[in-house]
Amino acid sequence: MEGLSPQLRDLLKRFDQGQKLALARAISIVENERDGFQALLHAVLARGLRSERLGITGPPGAGKSSLVAELANHYRAQGDEVGVVAVDPSSPYSGGALLGDRIRMNDLATDPGIFIRSMATRGSLGGLATTTKEVIDLMDGFGFPRVMVETVGVGQTELEVTSATDTVVVVLVPESGDGVQAMKAGLMEIADVFVVNKADRPGADRLLKELRMAIHLRAGEAMKDIPAHHGVDMGAAVREGAPGKKPRRWEKPEGWQIPVLATEAHSGKGVTELADAVEAHRAHLLASGELEVRRRKRAEIRVRDVVSRELRRVAWRAVAGEELARGLDRITEGAATPYSLAQRFVEGILGGGGPKRGTP
Ligand SMILES: Nc1nc2c(ncn2[C@@H]2O[C@H](COP(=O)(O)OP(=O)(O)OP(=O)(O)O)[C@@H](O)[C@H]2O)c(=O)[nH]1
Ligand SMILES: [Mg+2]
Known part of the structure; x- marks a missing residue:
């Protein structure tokens, strides 16, 4: 790993002293991929990450920001400082809800113990951008005991929030x-805790019941699928919590039962119970060794992300602008296609000498 420039060393010193301005600066360096941003991340991550990371995901307008605000206040009352990363809702439905978002977030913003950063999604395929995960790491490395990440549930993002946080709360509403x-x-695979928010609305009881039933059925099926093997009834082992087994998520021996909670985020009702459920899940992660498993998975995803990003960077550095322009001319003339041009670039890069001269 290349060393830090004197400026970044100075920034890191202020970051370590807990100066929020230094955190904000570090975030913008990472967001804009300024020179040395990888070395900075390396320096921060090398000291280890410790935050309890909570992901809050769900459909637009479900009350995610309201819940984040209530939870943040709850943690503040316990004396914990809180970092919040709000991944901007990209959904067109959220126009109205965004206002609520801002109001809530502004309430929080007046508390110096809470640091909020809003980010554009910018990820490919609607996923969490690598940059977003790096910002979460910076908040963690800065020393917030709690970091919350709000993402709007649009398929891939929901999945990816699991690769950036320890506990994922999926927020649903009667609608x-x-x-x-x-x-x-696939929400069962993502959720560590289910919340039915807007429990004051009609249909909430029904949804609560259905979710609980679905979880119950699913857990039952997982037991049924485990065959007796070498005279050992794995089902029984699963039920009783056999140590040393590495079952699939649904067969976790410790049997984490996804809690299904009702909340009314606008009034704070049910938020203490939600915080308790998050604590209980934390205890489960620690006791079962699942926290290590998740962290390892997270590291793997990051390595893959960073390798892809670096390869892309190296590749485009190797392709000279005029080569591309010439190739595009030939495509326009009908003498080449994007595929023949791309292939020539790739071959040139893999050959080590940059793209070869000549016609694509
Ligand atoms: N009736 C009712 N309204 C609520 C409840 N919780 C939140 N709201 C309202 O729902 C609207 C959306 O809340 P937000 O917290 O902004 O929802 P969000 O999920 O963060 O929305 P996006 O980030 O835009 O996807 C706001 O007007 C809230 O006041 C609730 O429990 N009951
Ligand atoms: Mg929101």
């Missing part, structure tokens, strides 16, 4: 459909 739909959408 978001029934429990079967939630299961079909």
Whole structure:
């Protein structure tokens, strides 16, 4: 790893002293991929990460920001400082809800113990951008005991929030459909805790019941699928919590039962219970060794992300602008296609000498 420039060393010193301005500066260096940003991240991560990371995801307008605000206040009351990364909702439905978002977030912004950063998604395929995960790491490395990440649930982002946080709360509302739909959408795999927010609205009880039923059924099925093996009834082992087994998520021996909670985020009702459920999940992660598993998975995803990003960077550095312009001319003339041009670039890069001269 290349060393830090004198400026970045100075920044890191102020970062370590807990200066929020230094954190903000570090974030913008990472966001803009300024020179040395990898070395900076390396220096921060090399000391280890410790935050309890909580992801809050769900459909637009479900009340995610309201819940984040209530939880942040809850943690502040316990004396913990809180970092919040709000990944901007990219959904067109959220126009109205965004206002609520700002109001809530502004309330928080007046508390110096809470640091909020809003980010554009910018990820490919609607996923969490590598940059977003790096900003979460900076908040963690800065020393916030708690970091919360709000993402709007649009498929891939929901999945990726699991690769950036330890505990994922999936927020649903009576309007978001029934429990079967939630299961079909794969939300069971993502959620460590389910919240039915807007419990003051009609249909909330039904959704609560359906989710609980779906979880119950699913857990039952997981037991059924485990065959007796070499005279050992794995089902029984699973039920009783056999140590040393590495079952799939649904067969976790410790049997984490996804809690399904009702909240009314605008009034704070149910938020203490939610915080308790998050604590309970934390304890489960620690006791079962699952926290290590998740962190390792997270590291793997990051290595893959960074390798891809670096390769892209190296590749485009090797392709000279005029080569591209010439190739595009030939495509326009009908003498080449994007595929023949791309292939020539790739061959040139892999050959080590940059793109070869000549016609694509
Ligand atoms: N009736 C009712 N309204 C609520 C509840 N929780 C939040 N709201 C309202 O729902 C609207 C959306 O809340 P937000 O917290 O901004 O929702 P969000 O999920 O962060 O929205 P996006 O980030 O835009 O996807 C706001 O007007 C809230 O006041 C609730 O429990 N009951
Ligand atoms: Mg929001």
